[in-house]
Amino acid sequence: MKQIKTIEYKENQLILLDQRKLPVSREYFVCSTYKDVEFAIKDMVVRGAPAIGATAAYGVVLAALEFENNSREDFAKNMAIACERLNDSRPTAVNLMWAIKRMKKIISKNDEVKSVCNLIKAEADYILREDINTNKRMARAGSNIIMQGAKILTHCNTGALATAGYGTALGVIREAHYSGKNIYVYADETRPRLQGARLTAWELKEENIPFTLIADSTAATLIRDGKVDVILVGADRIALNGDTANKIGTFMLSVVAKRYNIPFYIVAPTTTIDFEIETGEEIEIEERSSEEITHIVDVRIAPADINVYNPAFDVTPNEFITGIITEKGILKSPYNVSIPKCKDNSSV
Numbered sequence: 124m125k126q127i128k129t130i131e132y133k134e135n136q137l138i139l140l141d142q143r144k145l146p147v148s149r150e151y152f153v154c155s156t157y158k159d160v161e162f163a164i165k166d167m168v169v170r171g172a173p174a175i176g177a178t179a180a181y182g183v184v185l186a187a188l189e190f191e192n193n194s195r196e197d198f199a200k201n202m203a204i205a206c207e208r209l210n211d212s213r214p215t216a217v218n219l220m221w222a223i224k225r226m227k228k229i230i231s232k233n234d235e236v237k238s239v240c241n242l243i244k245a246e247a248d249y250i251l252r253e254d255i256n257t258n259k260r261m262a263r264a265g266s267n268i269i270m271q272g273a274k275i276l277t278h279c280n281t282g283a284l285a286t287a288g289y290g291t292a293l294g295v296i297r298e299a300h301y302s303g304k305n306i307y308v309y310a311d312e313t314r315p316r317l318q319g320a321r322l323t324a325w326e327l328k329e330e331n332i333p334f335t336l337i338a339d340s341t342a343a344t345l346i347r348d349g350k351v352d353v354i355l356v357g358a359d360r361i362a363l364n365g366d367t368a369n370k371i372g373t374f375m376l377s378v379v380a381k382r383y384n385i386p387f388y389i390v391a392p393t394t395t396i397d398f399e400i401e402t403g404e405e406i407e408i409e410e411r412s413s414e415e416i417t418h419i420v421d422v423r424i425a426p427a428d429i430n431v432y433n434p435a436f437d438v439t440p441n442e443f444i445t446g447i448i449t450e451k452g453i454l455k456s457p458y459n460v461s462i463p464k465c466k467d468n469s470s471v
């Protein structure tokens with residue numbers, strides 16, 4: 124299996140595989156300050172819920188380096204500003220807020236600045252390491268639902284690029300492939316940012332996992348024609364009742380899956396669960412620029428000065444979700460019972 128390094132912290136710099144440039148070229152974006160990290164998240168140099176959580180944690184590490192010679196008071200003030208800016212860099216994926224919350228807890232310790240800085244770095248390393256472990260546990264938990272020869276449909280990119288390594292939905296796909304299940308993947312191109320065409324297709328090709336790339340609008344036909352056995356997608360935020368925000372287009376897939384009785388699974392670490400919100404209605408959905416729709420790779424494909432609506436995510440209602448595959452096991456409906464239970468339990 125090929126090791127794809129999405130996020131690496133080396134010699135006081137955060138090195139990110141630049142996902143804006145893939146698959147045409149493999150370039151790295153180097154962050155030396157927390158503002159570089161803020162930019163990298165906003166501009167989607169790095170994307171995918173778990174990946175932006177880990178990246179933001181290292182943004183806090185870089186801020187700590189910048190302010191380590193401040194007085195205790197100034198350090199706290201500057202770190203609060205840095206945390207807020209990083210926290211606000213994208214609104215929907217809760218892993219970002221989760222990571223910043225963990226870092227803020229450390230900053231609030233009343234220790235001397237140098238030792239707080241060391242703790243901050245240790246915490247970021249832990250978040251990165253833990254995400255890879257979590258991905259592998261999810262992949263094992265999910266492997267039971269993948270039958271020999273299964274044809275799997277997936278949306279967006281949920282692989283090593285979207286996490287600290289391995290992947291969520293794509294992690295389950297990897298595990299099934301390497302355990303000899305002879306699977307076949309259909310990857311949605313995922314308009315408008317094309318994470319499926321640019322990133323998922325790249326990862327699947329790198330690993331020689333057999334697949335076909337399809338336009339998003341082809342999925343319903345494939346499902347109706349019996350060419351899909353199971354749908355696996357990731358998540359950006361899951362509410363206590365199981366409603367799940369994920370890449371725009373996920374909701375539509377779930378409706379078609381229900382119509383044709385195709386199992387529809389979310390694969391996400393428990394860090395993607397927002398234990399503070401009851402339903403998906405409380406999830407803030409990011410709206411991105413109109414150019415993502417009117418242009419493809421800087422080429423205008425629509426007339427100028429028109430109305431454009433470009434939400435980056437949608438919410439799939441819990442009744443369309445067959446199960447939520449987490450590192451603690453597979454959560455089932457009623458989610459308002461199984462989700463709160465998994466908060467404390469090490470397995471479900």
Ligand code: MRU
Nearest residue numbers: 170171172279281285357358370
């Ligand atoms: O806008 P993006 O590319 O950050 O959106 C990513 C997704 O919606 C993924 O499906 C989700 O974060 C799960 S990734 C493991």
